[in-house]
Amino acid sequence: MPPIYAIGDIHGQKEMLDHALALITADGGDDAQIVFLGDYVDRGPDSRGVIETLMAGQSAGKPWTCLLGNHDRFLARFFREGRQHDPRVKSGLNWLNPRLGGVQTLASYGVHGEMHFAEQEFGETEELLHSEIAAGRITPDALIAAAQAAVHENHIAFIESLPLWHETEQLLFVHAGLRPHISLPHQDPDDLIWIREGFLETGHNFGQLVVHGHTALDHPQHFGNRVDLDGGAGYGRPLVPAVFEGRHCWTLTETGRVPLLP
Template sequence: MNPIYAIGDIHGQKEMLDHALALIVADGGENAQIVFVGDYTDRGPDSRAVIDTLIAGRNAGRDWVFLKGNHDRFFTRFIRHGTQHDPRVKSGINWLNPRLGGATTLASYGVEAEVHFTTDRKTGLEIIKDCKGPDGPMDAAGLHKKAQRAVPATHVDFLENLPLWYETEDLLFVHAGLRPGLPITAQDPEDLLWIRQPFLDSTHDFGKLVVHGHTALDYPQHFGNRVDLDGGAGYHRPLFPAVFEGRDCWILTGHGRVRLTP
């Protein structure tokens, strides 16, 4: 049985990604299969370098599987269309708000902007009031145009075309989770990217062990029917790579494997 490695939400943490990849190579070699569960961008300091690393691995023929995360879609929608909100963010905050981290992502591409927000009285959405870059003030449309010029089309194409799930005989990988009781082919793509409840509290047997990210913890945790690998790298906690042999799971550390059990 060949092991399968997995990496949770990276959120622009290039140094953490390099460390996680080194741990995987030390455990399984250069040709190890790795599944990345999404959220490569936002909050951390170097989303651009993270995506460069993933694309370079793909182009080198690595056995790497990439899933799309909700933050990755946030990013591409802003670049394509200037979209600053997603209906699943009930607070209405803007993608460029530090809580979501879009401005940090743009900064990694050289688009520096100090953004100030206000609330639209009709929609309740947080909108850009004004922003200022190194060359002076600009409006939201100006920031969008600047971002479009700075972000390589190869990065947008890469993220837009990623699948929402990947499965093996024993494992089902997805970014956020699943709606209990529905087969994977009947799942709403919005749930695969965004769901928390009722997934997180469910004891449903999904048939396979679900491996996901999206909901940040202090450390990866095994819940019996699912494993949450988001250890909070987006909040400057460590990025923890994992290895699976069948449904058995270990976290990789500098001192070797640490078994993760329910």
């Protein structure tokens, strides 16, 4: 079987994505099979550019599989419904809060603004009061309308088409993880893009090696039954691609492969 490559959470870091793709090309050629683990948008400066890169690669016939991440769904839901919250965000933060990164994503599409929120107690949903843009103060509804006019419909359709997992005989790729003892078709879709508790601490043998992102670390790590490839690019740390041959894993660097061991 040829090697399969994977890239964790990109979070709008287009330059880091380009560098990761160059490392993969150097190791596996132009037609390397790549699985992207979701969270293409938010926090970084060029979410639009990341989406365009992924769409262009697939349109060119590259064997790229792009999975859905929770931040990608945030963007799609804001565009379709104006939804600013998800109940899985325990802090209640608004997607437009810079900590979650929606404001940076909209800026990459040309909708620049400073968000003003109502005072919030921890756990309460954070409510947007208004936005300050170059033309002045606008209401939340006006901001939603501006986003719907600026974000490309085909970018949203791309996000809405993304699968929740990809599997080979020995590997299972998913954005966040999954619950032990539940078959893949019966997993809660929300868990597949949000789960931490119940997954990160388990030593359960899932049969396949689970390759995921979502939980940011300082560097990708191998935990025996799973590999977490979210090295924190959304917080400015490097985006480190990996390559798998069977269950064996290496990260890719400028000087070649580095074994990633449990």
